[in-house]
Each structure stands twice: as structure tokens, then as C-alpha cells.
Amino acid sequence: MERATLRLDLDLKDALETRLVPDALILQEDRNLVMSPSSVLDLEEVRDSEEALETAATELPMALGRYRVWRSPDEGPRWIYQAVVHDLSLSPSCRPGDVRRSLVSILTDALRRGSRVVATEPLGLWKMSGLEVQEMADVFDEVIFEVITNLDRPLRVVMLLEHMEHLGEVSRFLRSGLLRRASRSFHTVSDDAAMVEVRHAGQRLNVRFVPGSLSGYMVTLGGAVV
Numbered sequence: 351m352e353r354a355t356l357r358l359d360l361d362l363k364d365a366l367e368t369r370l371v372p373d374a375l376i377l378q379e380d381r382n383l384v385m386s387p388s389s390v391l392d393l394e395e396v397r398d399s400e401e402a403l404e405t406a407a408t409e410l411p412m413a414l415g416r417y418r419v420w421r422s423p424d425e426g427p428r429w430i431y432q433a434v435v436h437d438l439s440l441s442p443s444c445r446p447g448d449v450r451r452s453l454v455s456i457l458t459d460a461l462r463r464g465s466r467v468v469a470t471e472p473l474g475l476w477k478m479s480g481l482e483v484q485e486m487a488d489v490f491d492e493v494i495f496e497v498i499t500n501l502d503r504p505l506r507v508v509m510l511l512e513h514m515e516h517l518g519e520v521s522r523f524l525r526s527g528l529l530r531r532a533s534r535s536f537h538t539v540s541d542d543a544a545m546v547e548v549r550h551a552g553q554r555l556n557v558r559f560v561p562g563s564l565s566g567y568m569v570t571l572g573g574a575v576v
Contacts, residue, residue, distance in 0.1 A: 353504070353570065354498065354501040354502055354503060354504070354570070354571055355498075355501075355504045355505075355568055355569065355570045356494055356497060356498040356501055356504075356505050356506075356507070356568070356569045357504070357505070357506045357507070357566070357567075357568040357569075358490065358494055358507050358508075358509070358524070358566035358567055358568075358569075359506065359507070359508045359509070359565060359566045360508070360509050360511060360517050360520060360521055360524075360565060360566050361508050361509070361510055361511070361517075362510065362511060362512075362513075362514065362517065363510040363511060363512055365508075365510065366426075366469060366510060367426055370467075370469060370508060371426060371427070372427050372465075372467040372468055372469040372508065373427060373428055373429065373460070373463075373464070373465035373466055373467050373468065374427050374428065374429040374430070374431060374460045374463070374465045374467075374468045374469070375426075375427040375429070375430055375431065375468075375469050375470070376431045376433050376453070376456055376468065376469070376470035376471060376473065377430065377431065377432055377433065377471055378432075378433050378435050378436060378471050378473045378474070378476070379432045379433065379434055379435070379436065380436045380437065380438045380443070381411045381412055381413070381414055381434045381436065381437050382411050382437065382438070382439065383411075384411065384412045384418055384432050384434050412434045413434070414434055414435065414436075414437060414445070414448040414452075415434065415435070415447070415448040415449075415451035415452050416434045416452065416455075417431050417432060417433050417434060417452050417455060417456050417459075418431070418432040418434070419431050419432075419456075419459065427469065428463075428465075429460065429463060429465065431456045431459075431460070433449070433452040433453065433456060433470075433473050434448075434452060435448050435449045435452050435473050435474060436476055436479075436480060438476075438479060441479060442479060442480060442481065443476055443479040443480050444474045444476065444479075444480040444481050446474070446481060446485055446488070446489045449473045449474045449481070449486070449489045450489050450492055450493055450496075452473070453470075453473055453489070453490075453493045454493055454496055454497060456468075457493070457497050457505070457507070458497070458500075461501070461503075461505060465505075466503075466504065466505060466506065467505075467506045467508065468505070468506070468507050468508070469507075469508045469509075469510055470507060470508070470509055470510065471509075471510060472486055472509055472510075472511060472516075472520065473486065473489070473490075474486040474489060483516075483519055483520060483523060484523045484527075486520075487520055487523035487524050487527055488523075488527055490509065490524070491524065491527045491528065491531070494507070494569060495548065495550040495551075495555060495569070496550075496551075498555060498569045498570075498571065499550065499551050499553050499571070501571075509566070521565060521566070524566060524567065525559065525567075528546055528548065528557055528559075528567065529546065531548045532546040532547060532548055533547050533548060533549040533554075544558065544559060545557065545558045547572065548569075553571055553572070554571075554572035555569050555570070555571065555572060556569070556570050556571075556572040557569050558570075
């Protein structure tokens with residue numbers, strides 16, 4: 351049986367379709383651009399006003415924290431996910447809880463579909479109207495720790511960023527967040543990688559990363575907390 355590991359990497363957006371071809375791609379969307387399953391409202395066929403309202407309700411924007419998925423007909427990622435995490439009519443346009451719910455649901459679904467490599471936009475960041483960078487990094491940490499506890503095979507998640515300076519900033523926030531969560535103040539060296547232990551949902555999670563590199567980290571289950 352393969353060991354359950356969850357690897358979070360950072361890369362540049364232009365890596366997509368060149369050195370990175372994921373099984374699935376996650377894009378963030380404004381809820382007003384992603385409608386719930388729609389149908390055509392034919393006023394000659396509906397029997398009463400209640401039926402008309404029920405039919406029209408299917409045209410409402412999708413709720414925040416949800417997602418839509420479709421199979422891509424082109425080469426590249428097999429599955430395309432729309433993470434509904436913004437409402438650009440609000441300020442701020444995004445809440446951390448909606449990003450967490452959407453991303454956990456998407457990764458769970460991607461695993462069910464057999465995905466092993468999932469690329470994603472930095473969900474929640476949207477110019478000046480969305481989350482702060484640190485808020486986004488904290489949400490990704492939470493999601494990684496939640497998903498790893500139910501994982502039964504390796505999964506790699508790659509966050510795609512626009513510029514090298516953004517990559518470096520997110521990397522620093524991810525690492526500082528891990529150190530805040532660490533249950534022990536130690537940095538042991540294992541296979542040339544620094545390691546910290548984080549406890550989550552009754553599990554010990556071993557988190558490894560290479561100091562100084564612009565990268566993410568790898569999480570493995572270390573067993574139950576006793």
C-alpha cells in the first residue's frame with residue numbers, strides 16, 4: 351500500500367502546460383459568473399407561479415464555498431474546477447471559510463476521480479479585493495492538514511503564482527505558519543530536510559521542507575497522539 355503523503359509545492363503560472371501537466375486545475379471564480387444548474391424557463395409550459403419560481407431559482411448564482419467541475423476536451427488537465435470563493439459585489443470579496451470549504455471539497459472530489467497532481471490558483475487572492483496573502487497561506491495550511499488525515503495515497507498540490515516575488519512571499523508565510531503550529535520547537539534533519547511536528551485532529555503530522563528554498567512542504571502521518 352502506498353504511503354499517504356501530501357506535498358504542497360509552489361511554482362510560477364507559466365509552468366502550466368510546460369514543465370507541469372496536472373490531472374486537475376482549480377480556478378477561482380466570482381459567484382455571479384457561476385450559475386447553479388440551469389434550465390430554460392418556458393412560460394407557456396409552466397403550470398403555475400410556484401413552478402415558475404422553482405424553475406427560476408435554478409438560475410441563481412452558486413453559493414460561496416461551492417464548486418463546479420467539468421471534464422476538459424483539450425490536452426492538459428483532465429478536470430477543470432471552478433472554486434466559487436468570491437463575490438465581487440462585496441468588500442472584501444472573499445472569506446477564509448469559503449475558500450477552505452471549497453478547496454477541501456475539490457481535493458476530495460479530485461482524489462475520488464483518481465487525480466494525483468492538482469494545480470491551483472492562490473484561491474482568495476484577487477487584486478486588492480480578496481484575502482491578504484497571509485490569510486490565503488493560513489487557509490491552505492488548514493486544508494492540507496485536514497485532507498492528509500483522510501488520505502490513502504500520495505497527492506501533490508501545486509499553487510501557481512504570477513511572479514517570483516509572489517512565490518517568495520507565499521513561501522515565507524507558509525513556513526512561518528508551520529512554525530507557529532509546531533507542537534515541538536525542534537528542527538531536526540531527516541534526509542537533508544528540516545522537519546517539524548504539527549498535531550491536528552488527534553494525529554501527529556511530520557512536515558518536511560528544505561530551509562531557504564522557495565518551496566512548499568511535504569506532510570506525512572506520524573501516528574495518533576497518545
